[in-house]
Every structure is written in C-alpha cells, then in structure tokens.
Amino acid sequence: MADSRDPDNRVPDDEGTEPDPRFTFANERTFLAWSRTALALVVAGLGIVQLLPPFPGVPWGRHVLGVPLIVFGAVVAVTAYGEWTRSQRAMRHGLPLPRSVMPTIMAVVIATMAVVSAIVVLVSALR
Numbered sequence: 001m002a003d004s005r006d007p008d009n010r011v012p013d014d015e016g017t018e019p020d021p022r023f024t025f026a027n028e029r030t031f032l033a034w035s036r037t038a039l040a041l042v043v044a045g046l047g048i049v050q051l052l053p054p055f056p057g058v059p060w061g062r063h064v065l066g067v068p069l070i071v072f073g074a075v076v077a078v079t080a081y082g083e084w085t086r087s088q089r090a091m092r093h094g095l096p097l098p099r100s101v102m103p104t105i106m107a108v109v110i111a112t113m114a115v116v117s118a119i120v121v122l123v124s125a126l127r
Contacts, residue, residue, distance in 0.1 A: 015093075016094075018092070019092060027084060031080050031081070031083070034077075034080030038076035041072050041076060042073035045069030045073065048062055048065050055123075056127060061124060065116065068109075072109050075105070079105065
C-alpha cells in the first residue's frame with residue numbers, strides 16, 4: 001500500500017489535504033449504499049428472469065423486466081465508484097462537492113421500468 005507521506009510513493013488521488021475522517025467515512029458509506037442498491041437491482045433482475053412465472057401470452061415479459069434491471073445494476077455500481085472518486089478528490093482539494101447524477105438516473109429508470117411493467121401486465125391480461 002502506498003504511503004502518502006512519502007512523496008516518491010504517492011497515489012495520484014492522494015494529492016491535496018487529507019479531509020476530516022468523518023467526511024471520508026460519510027463518502028464511503030454513500031458509496032456502499034449505492035453498491036447495495038446495485039446488488040439489489042442485479043438480484044431482482046435475476047429473480048424476475050429465473051423465478052417469476054411466465055406471463056400468459058407474453059413469453060418475453062420476464063426478460064423485458066429482468067434484463068434491464070441487471071444492466072442497470074452494473075451501471076449503478078460503476079457510477080457509484082466514479083461519484084465516490086470525484087467526491088473524495090473534491091474534499092481533498094477543498095472544492096465544492098460535485099452534484100450527483102444518481103438520483104436523476106434512478107428516478108428515470110424506475111419510472112421507465114414502472115411503465116414497462118404496466119405494459120407487460122396489461123398485454124398479458126388482454127391475451
């Protein structure tokens with residue numbers, strides 16, 4: 001592990017001033033919360049595809065609902081790491097924290113999945 005006190009053995013993200021540990025831990029807790037959300041999305045998608053009974057008349061229904069959740073789980077995991085890195089860097093350099101894109105992404109995807117789910121259920125009911 002690199003020792004940030006040794007100038008010849010620094011990691012690029014270790015530049016700047018060490019932030020208050022409380023803020024670093026809060027940033028890490030936020031990252032872990034998004035990671036749990038990502039994991040829940042992946043597990044929900046797998047559960048839908050593998051465990052949910054088929055929709056009558058809509059054989060593709062489980063995949064239309066489950067696969068996007070799995071993919072979105074991966075997107076959330078990668079985005080969470082990027083946000084953690086940007087926030088940590090901003091705290092180290094005394095800059096304002098960057099705005100998070102996660103709430104917007106989550107709201108759009110959840111609303112879209114709700115509409116798609118309603119369509120699948122209605123198509124299944126009409127067949």
